[in-house]
Amino acid sequence: MARVLVVEDDQFVRSALIRHLTDASHTVRSVGTALEALREVAHVGFDVVILDLGLPDLDGSEALKMLRGITDVPVIIATARDDEAEIVRLLNDGADDYLTKPFSVEHLSARMSAVLRRSRASATGTEPPSRVMRVGGLSIDPLRRQAELDGVALDLTRREFDLLAFLAQRPGVVVARKELLAEVWQQAYGDDQTIDVHLSWLRRKLGETAAQPRYLHTLRGVGVKLEPPL
Numbered sequence: 001m002a003r004v005l006v007v008e009d010d011q012f013v014r015s016a017l018i019r020h021l022t023d024a025s026h027t028v029r030s031v032g033t034a035l036e037a038l039r040e041v042a043h044v045g046f047d048v049v050i051l052d053l054g055l056p057d058l059d060g061s062e063a064l065k066m067l068r069g070i071t072d073v074p075v076i077i078a079t080a081r082d083d084e085a086e087i088v089r090l091l092n093d094g095a096d097d098y099l100t101k102p103f104s105v106e107h108l109s110a111r112m113s114a115v116l117r118r119s120r121a122s123a124t125g126t127e128p129p130s131r132v133m134r135v136g137g138l139s140i141d142p143l144r145r146q147a148e149l150d151g152v153a154l155d156l157t158r159r160e161f162d163l164l165a166f167l168a169q170r171p172g173v174v175v176a177r178k179e180l181l182a183e184v185w186q187q188a189y190g191d192d193q194t195i196d197v198h199l200s201w202l203r204r205k206l207g208e209t210a211a212q213p214r215y216l217h218t219l220r221g222v223g224v225k226l227e228p229p230l
Contacts, residue, residue: 002047002116006030007037007063008078009056013101017050020105032056034063041071048112051095053079061090068094072158074115078103092194133168136228138206138215140168149206159184160202167216167226176223199224 004021008014009032021028029044031037034055041049049067053060064075077090077098087098096115099108133140137150142165147154156164162184167175177195185194199216208214214229 001025001027002112003027003045004029004112005037005040005044005046005049007034007049007055007060008032008052009054010052013052016105017108020108024109034058034060034066037063038066038070041067041073046073048115049073049075050108051075051077053077053081061086061093064090064093064095076108076111076115133165135168135171135226136215138164138168138226138228140165154205156202156205159198160205163198164202164226167224172225172227174219174223174225180224195224 001024004026006014006017006021006028008017008030011032014030014032018028018030029040029046031040032055034057037049037051040046051060051064051067055063058066060077060079064077067073067075074096075094077095078101079098080101081087082100090098097111099111133142139148140161141147145161147156147161147164163180166180166184180195199218200210203209203213203216206215208216210218215226217225217227219225
């Protein structure tokens with residue numbers, strides 16, 4: 001069972017979600033504003049957040065960006081908006097899934113189960129390799145989900161670790177961006193900005209830049225590879 005945060009300002013919808021999730025044996029907390037959601041996430045460990053976009057103090061899309069700045073907890077967007085361009089933007093901004101209102105409780109349960117399975121799975125969707133992977137001074141332990149650079153632990157988000165671990169499974173091999181989206185983000189479509197942003201964050205933690213790469217090398221129009229420094 002999961003620890004769920006419901007972020008919804010409509011009291012009727014909020015009560016219905018709480019009742020359904022509690023009946024399904026989930027532990028549920030709920031708030032009605034974006035600022036309350038940020039405070040909750042900062043102090044309580046959740047397995048999934050259900051985030052309404054029409055909040056009274058801050059648009060949910062902005063709340064999503066702020067959430068992504070402090071946590072990598074899976075977020076399911078609940079929205080009455082069905083514009084495809086906006087949905088794609090929300091997925092690229094860090095949402096793990098979305099539901100268009102009105103939706104059934106059965107539909108919500110199915111989406112929650114899928115998101116929780118993905119968040120607990122490895123980047124490849126299979127059992128992670130049991131051995132520690134080493135690429136130069138990098139050490140990546142998939143089972144413990146820990147990475148070190150020259151013996152110093154790296155503070156990586158879930159997505160940053162998944163990206164690094166996926167590339168480390170095939171050092172020196174150029175991995176296409178489409179494959180990274182499919183395997184690391186579980187998205188059939190998206191734009192390069194999603195990958196570029198996470199690569200930028202990861203490079204910063206590895207002490208390198210795109211202009212002066214050490215481990216992460218981008219081949220324009222082709223993909224990305226991880227290899228030890230020369």
